[in-house]
Amino acid sequence: MKIVATTTQSRSEPEQLFRQFLDDSGFDYWPRKGRGIKTIQRESQADVILVWQENGPVIYMGDDRLFFHPSMAKVRLSAYRNKGQTDPLIEAAGITPGDSVLDCTLGLGADSIVMAYFCQGPVLALETSSAIAYTVKWGMQLYNSVMPWLDEAIKRVNVMNRDYLSYLLSLPDRCYDVVYFDPMFRKPLFKSKTLSPVRMLGDHEPLSPEAVREACRVAKKRVLIKERAGSPEFQRLGCCRTAGSVHNQVHFGIIDIER
Numbered sequence: 001m002k003i004v005a006t007t008t009q010s011r012s013e014p015e016q017l018f019r020q021f022l023d024d025s026g027f028d029y030w031p032r033k034g035r036g037i038k039t040i041q042r043e044s045q046a047d048v049i050l051v052w053q054e055n056g057p058v059i060y061m062g063d064d065r066l067f068f069h070p071s072m073a074k075v076r077l078s079a080y081r082n083k084g085q086t087d088p089l090i091e092a093a094g095i096t097p098g099d100s101v102l103d104c105t106l107g108l109g110a111d112s113i114v115m116a117y118f119c120q121g122p123v124l125a126l127e128t129s130s131a132i133a134y135t136v137k138w139g140m141q142l143y144n145s146v147m148p149w150l151d152e153a154i155k156r157v158n159v160m161n162r163d164y165l166s167y168l169l170s171l172p173d174r175c176y177d178v179v180y181f182d183p184m185f186r187k188p189l190f191k192s193k194t195l196s197p198v199r200m201l202g203d204h205e206p207l208s209p210e211a212v213r214e215a216c217r218v219a220k221k222r223v224l225i226k227e228r229a230g231s232p233e234f235q236r237l238g239c240c241r242t243a244g245s246v247h248n249q250v251h252f253g254i255i256d257i258e259r
């Protein structure tokens with residue numbers, strides 16, 4: 001997938017932070033010169049145009065946009081903080097303060113942020129799509145709200161543009177308390193509009209039993225897999241039990257690590 005990065009129409013040259021972004025991501029720079037996105041797309045023949053804006057990168061794909069926003073994480077954490085509502089992911093993962101967490105599937109980062117809030121430490125989040133990984137990574141770095149508890153959780157998420165299997169294979173045994181996978185569902189929940197740019201750019205390969213085996217080697221406490229309630233994936237991937245309410249279409253497959 002060809003990605004080119006450009007400035008907004010009002011800027012002529014990339015500023016320092018944008019240069020750092022270009023170095024980090026390795027994306028090609030395409031001078032904006034006041035032209036529209038469609039013209040840049042035609043000239044560069046890129047599949048994806050990334051525009052560097054003041055509060056972070058924005059990906060343009062036809063009528064769709066992808067940029068970092070913590071909306072779902074904010075809603076979930078606010079529900080916990082204001083109403084004491086437990087978060088189903090945190091309950092299923094059994095995350096407690098001090099746990100180390102590896103999130104193998106960053107996406108828009110909502111689950112990573114929620115886990116970072118509850119483990120009160122860093123979360124490493126892997127993402128194989130470079131467009132998603134660098135957009136979310138830099139969007140997270142530049143994000144500032146008026147809620148320090150949210151900003152702190154976001155800043156604890158460290159993003160790496162890596163494939164989870166190759167990364168897991170490089171890790172020693174028992175080095176994370178919890179390893180988490182939220183792969184693209186085999187049968188998507190079409191209601192979830194917020195994930196549609198992620199659906200277009202994300203990796204749809206099913207989770208392999210080899211990756212789950214590696215995760216079990218790397219995890220000390222638990223491996224967790226998110227899928228649709230009742231999905232045959234839970235059995236195929238060796239989950240001993242599942243968690244989730246009858247009112248929720250999303251459940252978690254759980255593998256407890258016992259040694």
Ligand SMILES: C[S@@+](CC[C@H](N)C(=O)[O-])C[C@H]1O[C@@H](n2cnc3c(N)ncnc32)[C@H](O)[C@@H]1O
Binds near residue numbers: 105183184198205
């Ligand atoms: C459903 S989304 C995850 C959503 C995320 N949990 C959230 O809260 O926003 C799945 C993500 O995993 C990524 N992914 C799929 N296969 C991967 C792999 N082998 N390595 C790393 N990331 C992968 C996809 O590109 C996609 O962005």
